[in-house]
Amino acid sequence: MSDGYNVAVVGATGAVGTKLIEMLEQTNLPLKNVKLLASQRSAGRKLLFKGAGIFVEELTADSFDDVDIAFFSAGGSTSQKFASEAVNRGVVVIDNTSKFRMDKDTPLVVPEVNKEALKQHQGIIANPNCSTIQMMVALKPIKELAGIDRIIASTYQAVSGAGARAVEEVKQQSREILDGELTENLTTEILPVASDKKHYPLAFNALAQIDEFAEEDYTKEEWKMVNETKKIMEDSQIKVSATCVRVPVITSHSESIYIETIEQTSVDQIRDSLEKAPGIVVEDDPSQQVYPQALNSVGKKETFVGRIRQDLDIEDGYHLWVVSDNLLKGAAWNSVQIAETLHEMDLVRV
Amino acid sequence: MSDGYNVAVVGATGAVGTKLIEMLEQTNLPLKNVKLLASQRSAGRKLLFKGAGIFVEELTADSFDDVDIAFFSAGGSTSQKFASEAVNRGVVVIDNTSKFRMDKDTPLVVPEVNKEALKQHQGIIANPNCSTIQMMVALKPIKELAGIDRIIASTYQAVSGAGARAVEEVKQQSREILDGELTENLTTEILPVASDKKHYPLAFNALAQIDEFAEEDYTKEEWKMVNETKKIMEDSQIKVSATCVRVPVITSHSESIYIETIEQTSVDQIRDSLEKAPGIVVEDDPSQQVYPQALNSVGKKETFVGRIRQDLDIEDGYHLWVVSDNLLKGAAWNSVQIAETLHEMDLVRV
Numbered sequence: 001m002s003d004g005y006n007v008a009v010v011g012a013t014g015a016v017g018t019k020l021i022e023m024l025e026q027t028n029l030p031l032k033n034v035k036l037l038a039s040q041r042s043a044g045r046k047l048l049f050k051g052a053g054i055f056v057e058e059l060t061a062d063s064f065d066d067v068d069i070a071f072f073s074a075g076g077s078t079s080q081k082f083a084s085e086a087v088n089r090g091v092v093v094i095d096n097t098s099k100f101r102m103d104k105d106t107p108l109v110v111p112e113v114n115k116e117a118l119k120q121h122q123g124i125i126a127n128p129n130c131s132t133i134q135m136m137v138a139l140k141p142i143k144e145l146a147g148i149d150r151i152i153a154s155t156y157q158a159v160s161g162a163g164a165r166a167v168e169e170v171k172q173q174s175r176e177i178l179d180g181e182l183t184e185n186l187t188t189e190i191l192p193v194a195s196d197k198k199h200y201p202l203a204f205n206a207l208a209q210i211d212e213f214a215e216e217d218y219t220k221e222e223w224k225m226v227n228e229t230k231k232i233m234e235d236s237q238i239k240v241s242a243t244c245v246r247v248p249v250i251t252s253h254s255e256s257i258y259i260e261t262i263e264q265t266s267v268d269q270i271r272d273s274l275e276k277a278p279g280i281v282v283e284d285d286p287s288q289q290v291y292p293q294a295l296n297s298v299g300k301k302e303t304f305v306g307r308i309r310q311d312l313d314i315e316d317g318y319h320l321w322v323v324s325d326n327l328l329k330g331a332a333w334n335s336v337q338i339a340e341t342l343h344e345m346d347l348v349r350v
Numbered sequence: 351m352s353d354g355y356n357v358a359v360v361g362a363t364g365a366v367g368t369k370l371i372e373m374l375e376q377t378n379l380p381l382k383n384v385k386l387l388a389s390q391r392s393a394g395r396k397l398l399f400k401g402a403g404i405f406v407e408e409l410t411a412d413s414f415d416d417v418d419i420a421f422f423s424a425g426g427s428t429s430q431k432f433a434s435e436a437v438n439r440g441v442v443v444i445d446n447t448s449k450f451r452m453d454k455d456t457p458l459v460v461p462e463v464n465k466e467a468l469k470q471h472q473g474i475i476a477n478p479n480c481s482t483i484q485m486m487v488a489l490k491p492i493k494e495l496a497g498i499d500r501i502i503a504s505t506y507q508a509v510s511g512a513g514a515r516a517v518e519e520v521k522q523q524s525r526e527i528l529d530g531e532l533t534e535n536l537t538t539e540i541l542p543v544a545s546d547k548k549h550y551p552l553a554f555n556a557l558a559q560i561d562e563f564a565e566e567d568y569t570k571e572e573w574k575m576v577n578e579t580k581k582i583m584e585d586s587q588i589k590v591s592a593t594c595v596r597v598p599v600i601t602s603h604s605e606s607i608y609i610e611t612i613e614q615t616s617v618d619q620i621r622d623s624l625e626k627a628p629g630i631v632v633e634d635d636p637s638q639q640v641y642p643q644a645l646n647s648v649g650k651k652e653t654f655v656g657r658i659r660q661d662l663d664i665e666d667g668y669h670l671w672v673v674s675d676n677l678l679k680g681a682a683w684n685s686v687q688i689a690e691t692l693h694e695m696d697l698v699r700v
Contacts, residue, residue, distance in 0.1 A: 154504035154606035239663035313589035
């Protein structure tokens, strides 16, 4: 590349696609051209990029002919169908779906945590699941400090992770409840999982199901946190369990995380390691009621960590409250950050 | 008592007081007279009991002259001031505040779990904290089955636990956000803790603070779950840690609970023990997307348990999702159930 990269956003009109465009407006990555791709239904719409209108084009294999880097965020089946077409045309694909994440040959990358894995890429790099990314950012410094033997996570996940239509649904349900509508009459078409059999209201509720149920009665979302953690941390021995819960928050996931370290450390050493780590803001001052909040982290790229406490009984046990914008660090920003890192490492080539 | 008890509700106009009246309408406890007491501000209001109007009277020490059982739910300072006045007049006090819970001479009772402790009462019986009660109901059968070595709880607590004004505040904030108001302009006067220095919006947010911060950077709510569990289970050795979080749910607390048993057991044995236990409804069928939900448990007296899973790494580790109406089993129903149990055990005497 001499005068910048040609980049494409696949799924440009979606919840994450919109944020990808915002992050590309802010990136230091040298850009030559930005191509916006979507399904036929959205083609022809005009979106703004740095103030200039760009028409959304219909996604076809030929869309990738003059592209260097493509960000995929249009669902697993689109990635399945078009990612290899793009790679065959010399494009580096940064995929935000779960399609390739666990493939042996696909690096699964959080730049603050395991950017070295990018060196092995063969055209596709997978962006991890949103709930995994922020946990990895928060736990990497602690792993380096004292090792991590086990993780137990309970999540408080925002509805925007389920897409723009789910956000509209929970807003509609909220209005209905505030207007006195009965629970059984609420609009329920999408949540908790659009593709699943039953739908439940999320407004003023908490749903202990994100994605479909899978092995051992864990949901796929819970398995993502387990398997992706082991892959990103390159640690097949680390113990991970999760309970993933959707709450009526529009944007930003919160996580109650319990860890046990391998070596002895302290709250002060953990806080110090987090304060020095990239991509983290420590918000932890109980005397001033300072702790991370979903509403406060919307639109920010960092991962916020607070409520850092030693377990009351286990010497090597610690509790953390970890919050981040699920559409930014959990998706669009991490993807663009992968592109920036590929550029820095001179790896934008298939 | 020959033809029924004279009962009094202290704090009759509050969120829990209102539910106490409902539960007294449904109780099998023989009632002769129901007296409704509140502060001067609420005195004179007329509330319905089984269709008949009862005037709310101003609370004074003399209010208790002809009372057998008094339910206190008007804050710790009212209990501090009037509970002993009531006991001195021969009244059995069932107190819903945290005032006497950890007093050595005060039984702290969840009838399904430790009703034998009622035998030691000296006039005051404490109703445990809402988040503790439902956890105790769910864990008692497992403790009997296999013993419990440790508990880690992350809660998803409803706003009605913070009172009727907090409910109005979160509804108001929700309307403001749905109308496009900016976060910094939201009405914030009460939550997360009315008596604390700073107030934050809860609508479309999650606040990792319930009650004030205390020792070891745990909140008082978290300490309640720790200390009350040890007292109710009569087990000073049991390991308990908690992260208590308020979520924008009006009524019913949800809890992600991890336990480690002392003896080996299985998910099937745990499920079986829960299905046979009093006060529990097991809702746990992932194939049909069946799991407890806050919205579904509103107005019900039971504790709902689902998402029962073995930990993926620890043989004796299990995860549960426990939901119950915080105003009923978490407060009013447990209080009335204590009164029923006192009656059955012939303990309505000071």
